[in-house]
Amino acid sequence: MVVAASEENLILSTQLGWPAAAYLHIPFCRQRCYYCDFATGLGTRELMETYVQRLCQEIGGAYRYRHLAGDPQPLTSIFFGGGTPSLLTVEQLGRILAQLRERIPFHPNCEISLEANPGTLTREQLAGYRDLGVNRISLGVQAFQPELLAACGRLHGVEEVYEAVADLQAVGFENFNLDLIFGLPYQTLEHWQQSLQAVLEINPTHVSIYDLTIEPGTRFGRMYRPGDAPLPTEETTVEMYLMARELLTQAGYIHYEISNFARPGYACRHNRVYWENRPYFGFGMGSVGYEEGRRIQQPKTLYDYFEQVKAKAHPLPPEASPEEVWMDTLMLGLRLQEGLDLGHLQERFGDNKLKQALERLDPYFEKGWASCEAGRLRLIPPEGWLFSNEVLKDLLA
Numbered sequence: 001m002v003v004a005a006s007e008e009n010l011i012l013s014t015q016l017g018w019p020a021a022a023y024l025h026i027p028f029c030r031q032r033c034y035y036c037d038f039a040t041g042l043g044t045r046e047l048m049e050t051y052v053q054r055l056c057q058e059i060g061g062a063y064r065y066r067h068l069a070g071d072p073q074p075l076t077s078i079f080f081g082g083g084t085p086s087l088l089t090v091e092q093l094g095r096i097l098a099q100l101r102e103r104i105p106f107h108p109n110c111e112i113s114l115e116a117n118p119g120t121l122t123r124e125q126l127a128g129y130r131d132l133g134v135n136r137i138s139l140g141v142q143a144f145q146p147e148l149l150a151a152c153g154r155l156h157g158v159e160e161v162y163e164a165v166a167d168l169q170a171v172g173f174e175n176f177n178l179d180l181i182f183g184l185p186y187q188t189l190e191h192w193q194q195s196l197q198a199v200l201e202i203n204p205t206h207v208s209i210y211d212l213t214i215e216p217g218t219r220f221g222r223m224y225r226p227g228d229a230p231l232p233t234e235e236t237t238v239e240m241y242l243m244a245r246e247l248l249t250q251a252g253y254i255h256y257e258i259s260n261f262a263r264p265g266y267a268c269r270h271n272r273v274y275w276e277n278r279p280y281f282g283f284g285m286g287s288v289g290y291e292e293g294r295r296i297q298q299p300k301t302l303y304d305y306f307e308q309v310k311a312k313a314h315p316l317p318p319e320a321s322p323e324e325v326w327m328d329t330l331m332l333g334l335r336l337q338e339g340l341d342l343g344h345l346q347e348r349f350g351d352n353k354l355k356q357a358l359e360r361l362d363p364y365f366e367k368g369w370a371s372c373e374a375g376r377l378r379l380i381p382p383e384g385w386l387f388s389n390e391v392l393k394d395l396l397a
Contacts, residue, residue, distance in 0.1 A: 017070040018104070019291055021077045021273040024055070024096065025284035026085040027302070030120070031155050043087075051302070052092045054309045055284050056099040063312045065103075067292055074107040075100075077270035079114075086116035090128030097132055100283075111136055111269040116164070119156035123167040130171055136268075138177040138208075139164055143184060144195040151185050153219065165202055175266060178204045182240040183212035185220075185230045192240045196247050205266040209244050209259055211237060238386060245382055258335045258385045275332045277325070293319040326353060327396050334388065339378020360395050 028043035028051070043051070058064060065072075078100070080093070088096075097112075113136040114129060126137075141161050143149050149157065168176050178199055182192055199207055214226050224231055232240070245255055253261035257275060260268065273280050282289030282296060285305035289296040294317050299305040308314075320328070326349050333340040346354050358377075364370040369384040369391060370377070379385055 018065075018068050018073045019279035019281050019289070020073045020075055020107070021079075021270055021278070021280035022075055022100065022104070023079050023081060023270075023280060023282050023287055023289070024085075024100075025282070025287040025298075026080055026082040026088060027051070027285050028082065028087050029084045030087070030117075031153060047302075048087065049092070050306075051285070052088070052095060054306050056095055058309050059096070059099045059103055059283055061309075061312055064314050066314075067316055072104045074105045075110055076107045077111045077113070077273060078106075079270040080112075081115050083115075084117050084120055085114050086120040086125070090125060090132065093129060093134075094132050106133075113138055113268070113270055115140065117154075117156060118160040118164040121164055121167060123170055126167050126173065127171040130173065135173075136175045136177070137168055137173055138179065138206075139168075139204075140179045141195075141199075142179060142181045143187070143191070144198040145187075145191050148184050148187055148191060152181070162202075165204075175205050177206035177208055177268070178202065179208045179210065180244075181210050181212050182244070183232055183237045185224065187232055189236060189239060189243070193243060193247075196244055200247065200251050205263045206268060207248060207253060207261045209241070209261075211241070211259075241386065242382055254337070255381060256337045258388065272336075275336050277329045277332050293325070295320060322349070330357070330395060331392055334377070334379050334392065335385075337378070337381070339376045342372070342375050342377055345377070357395060360397070361391070363394075364391050 028048055030042070078097075080088075085093075093114075100106075110133070112134045114134050115138045117140045129137075139161070142152065142154055144158050144161070146157055165176075180195055180199065212220075212231075214220050214224055214231075227234070244261075248261045249255055252263065254264060254267070255261050256267050257271070260271070262268070270280075277290075279290050279292070281291065282298060285298060285302055286300045287298045289298075296315055296317065298315070299308055329340070329345070329349075342354065345357075358372060361370050361372070361377075364379075364384070365372065367383070368380060369387060370379050379388055379391060384391065
């Protein structure tokens with residue numbers, strides 16, 4: 001369990017130079033989901049092994065850290081995302097973690113998360129991950145109806161979801177997340193309620209719900225246009241969001257971020273790094289990092305990534321401008337239930353910036369979608385979060 005009392009000390013360590021969080025991208029899947037526009041692809045065993053070797057070379061190379069001053073700070077969170085990181089063998093994951101630990105120390109209470117898909121895991125594999133220090137699993141469930149899983153290109157069935165959960169619990173994974181998607185083609189309110197009830201019966205420590213976005217270049221982008229049948233209407237997806245909020249909060253989950261719910265003490269520490277606009281490493285093809293004020297995008301193809309590692313090169317874009325940092329801080333921080341600390345905003349960005357922001361938000365204060373009370377600026381759910389894009393568009397215009 002993540003101990004809330006230690007969070008302040010963990011956050012302070014991120015302010016000392018080196019990032020205290022690391023994201024590692026594993027860009028392989030057995031099949032690309034129809035909604036996915038991430039940097040992923042199919043991979044043979046040989047290609048995945050080559051990738052692990054190159055990833056370890058990147059992590060271990062001294063050139064990778066030349067722009068950072070001082071000594072490394074301990075990592076307080078590590079997140080393996082993808083793709084499907086659960087396609088890695090225990091031995092491969094162990095090599096990556098060993099290389100990372102050799103270069104950067106781990107905090108004793110480090111949260112190590114790994115994304116996984118049902119049907120790609122065995123109980124033995126999960127036990128091996130646990131023994132390596134992985135202490136949080138994020139399981140990509142998406143739906144509990146076979147027809148909806150098939151409609152969005154998922155290879156697993158509902159039975160495999162329950163098998164994965166049983167295996168997680170059997171090997172001692174107390175902390176695990178379930179992902180769900182609403183707004184899927186052919187999805188009804190009844191489907192969504194069934195999925196939420198299934199999640200509540202499983203009782204994970206964390207639940208993430210995502211509104212389907214039709215991205216250009218995806219299979220869904222070629223099949224559907226937003227708003228067209230068989231996609232649910234916007235009114236229906238709003239009902240789905242409100243239903244999830246009602247059922248999950250009534251069951252004791254804290255709606256701590258627009259798309260995320262957690263049992264007390266189980267908010268995802270790594271994702272809070274993003275929302276609080278704190279620095280983090282990004283390792284691997286297609287990853288993004290935030291180091292020394294720079295948003296660092298790694299190459300999005302394996303060839304380019306392999307060539308970069310071979311050349312011992314590391315992209316170093318210019319530092320983000322004060323305006324960009326201001327915008328990112330607002331966009332990310334207002335996703336959180338507690339919002340932003342007004343004193344911190346004033347100290348970091350000045351009176352004028354804060355005054356302008358509050359003036360632009362005045363109509364939303366009157367509507368009850370936002371508040372500026374008790375020293376914090378925040379959006380008020382559910383309306384403030386449902387219409388957050390509208391609010392942020394005016395705020396950042």
